[in-house]
Amino acid sequence: MRLKVLTVDDSKTVRIIVKKSFKGFDCEITEAQNGVEGLAMAAKVNPDIILLDITMPVMDGVEMLTKLKSDPALKSIPVIMLTAEAGRENVMKIAKIGVRDYIVKPFKEDVLVDKVSRVVDLRPAGEAAPIQKKIDDPIDILVVDDKPAIISQITEGFSHTPWNVKGVSSTGEAIDFCQKKLPDCIIISLSLPEDAAITLFRIIRSNAKTKYVPLFGLSVKTAVEEQARAQQAGFSTIIHKPIDFEELESKIGKAVNLDASGKYFQMGEGYMTVKLPKSCNAAVVNEVSTYLKSKTSEAVNAGISRIIFDAQNVASLNMDVIKLLLHSMKTCRDLSLKYALTGNDVVIEESKKFEESKDWKFCDSLETAKASI
Amino acid sequence: MGLKLFLNLSGPRTIYSQDHIHPILMQQTFPISDEELEALAKNSIDSVFSTMLDRTAVIDKVIKVDEDNHSEGLQLPMDANTPMIAGTVGFLGNLTGIIYIFMELPLAMEATCKLLDMEESDIGVEDHELVNDAIGELTNMIVGTFKNDLSNKGYECRMTIPSILRGSNFSIEPAEVALRRIFKFDCDGRSFVIDVLMKEEN
Known part of the structure; x- marks a missing residue:
């Protein structure tokens, strides 16, 4: 399946540069000139990733990002800001709303490609994609949580599916598991002591073998600070406790690209x-x-x-x-x-x-x- | 006939002009030294030109524009007969200002070709839209870098949307500004000018 990239920028030049950057990859680039068009296009094409400018007429990038993150159907789409607006205040404001990364213009095309490839599975054009699994195929889900009750709850919640849930209680065990068997998806409790969730996130993302594995944060809905820190670190999807299993199943299906x-x-x-x-x-x-x-x-x-x-x-x-x-x-x-x-x-x-x-x-x-x- | 540019620009636009530009900022003392400002201008050009165009540019001339020394207007330090394109972006915040980039059209065309990986024949002399957009984005990046450096010095600002002017024989009329400097750059024999106008907001 071709990767869908949505570029939202009022500058045609930037949109052309984005297209040029991904020319050698199996990508389909769609464009929008402002936040209003960007939201409409996101709803229409359901992109795998959005590259978003900040300063735009009609609706700017911050407003579009806020609306995107408040829309249940769109909020899980990862966003990378691509903008000339840096500065501490700006970065903090946007990080709080939830972006995966931030690229400051001017930028080299290979930096753009590298940042995008850290978030989505970017493949060279012509390279065969792995066989797509179906919703009723067995997949492996690794749950990292120091509370056995949560691991049991997740195992029970997916008992009607052929999915295998493996629970571990520490980052060390999680890394060991990933070395032996690559999971299809990892759920990490954000309340692990000493910010272990963020440490584990970084280790997984920096390892060539595991960098593309979808990662979900797990947190109590009211633990807002913990979730903001996780989003700043790069977690794009956070699952709230008590867990809505119908929603989680759908999110995992989408993240693992299961044919549902x-x-x-x-x-x-x-x-x-x-x-x-x-x-x-x-x-x-x-x-x-x-x-x-x-x-x-x-x-x-x-x-x-x-x-x-x-x-x-x-x-x-x-x-x-x-x-x-x-x-x-x-x-x-x-x-x-x-x-x-x-x-x-x-x-x-x-x-x-x-x-x-x-x-x-x-x-x-x-x-x-x-x-x- | 003069042309006034305001900072609260509402959208991208192109203004065709061979007119004078009246900056509208007020006289004040200014907290940034000439050396700092020159370094800011140089860094923003270095960063954008090397990253996006694989080119370098050096400062050829710096002009201090004071209320007293240019009361009758100032001719841009460029060949008056060469057609030019000017990009402009404003910034608002602790420091408010506007920056104009005046570029000879041949250099603007070369920059557009490099940015978009196109040949001049692909773009066409009459395709103003593409060249305007490219120079608008280049200006946006230059002013963005400038503004981000200001932000690192503790001056938080936000930017306006780029505007484009086309014409020749630009001259700049006197302005009441806290700080105004014109930097002429040389890029492989071609010239461009950055006109910086700033004031500190209370």
Whole structure:
């Protein structure tokens, strides 16, 4: 999968230099001229990393960064500031909002490439990417926490997945583990004594073998100071306790680049079923949308011409879901595919409240839906 | 007809001019010495030219502009007939000021080609937008470096968005400023000028 880099700068010159810098890499560069365009583009393309200027017209980089970090669907995107504005006050202000790194203009192109490659997996163009794992493939998660109860809780929380959770209580054990077996993801407690989490973060990031392993900080929501220090050190994702496992699973899936389409898309018996989960928040809708085009193509290529959008488990219908379904149904019509909807009583009732969905016809089971198309 | 530039610029813009520029800053005593200012100017040019253009430039001339010694305006120390492009960025904070970079068009074109890794034929003489943007960004970097050095001396400022002027035969009218110095640089036989105007905010 090509790495998506979003450059947000009012200077066309800088945007050209960024493009030039990544010419030899397997990257897709998208551009925005200010913070407003930057936010819209981030929501549209879901980039792997954003290079952000500070002084821009319309909306500056600080305001865009603040809005980005307050948007649940976008806040985990790592940001590197690329700006002529340095100075202690500026750096401190931006570090508090949460950036992965800071490049002061003027800059050499190789410095830009080096900094970006420390955050995301930058591969030379033409080099084969590793085989993408699926959401139901086993992956190894290393948890570094001196509280055994937390390790047990995480192990238990992922017991419904094929994921292997290994718990260790110190940085030394964590380094030993990484030397023997490279984990797919590491979760580090930020409350380890003597800032051990930050020390471990730096060791992992400076080691060629482990530098690309996704790292999550784990912290009590109210420990704001601890989290700010971790963000300054470079932690881009911090998981709050008590842990929301649905959210954590989704974040790990994304960080490890697991193909999560199997959670939503199933094919068989001449049908493709798009199964929407109970909690259909913006992140879920975004994830389904990401796979929709490729899975529909896959279905068509496999000779499947009937699609069922299954909303029977959905707890509540919101505008994001309605937009997703509208878009999906239009795609079906464009491709001359037959489709049907299923829904529960709540979904059916709520659909009548929206102009866009008030005329939708729902089936009450998959069997009825299959029979209807 | 004079042209006034204000510091609260609201967006990038290009002004075509062969006019005079009236700085609008007030006379004050100034806490930075001439030697320090020259070092700031030199460092910002060294840093940007060596990093972005792989070139060096040396100070050829320094002009102190005082209220008394240039009451009738000052001709830029450059060939009046050569077309020029001027980038300008302001900064606001403990120190408020504005810096103009006046560059001969051929040098501006060379700088643009180097920055964007393009040939002159790729850009075209009439493509003002690309050259303006490149010189605007170069000015932004130069003033940014200058401003960051000021910040390290304890003067916190923030920058405005770059503006661009094009024309020839620029002259600078007298201004009431706390500090104003003009540095003429030589870069492999081509000239450019930095005009620095600053005052300390109370």
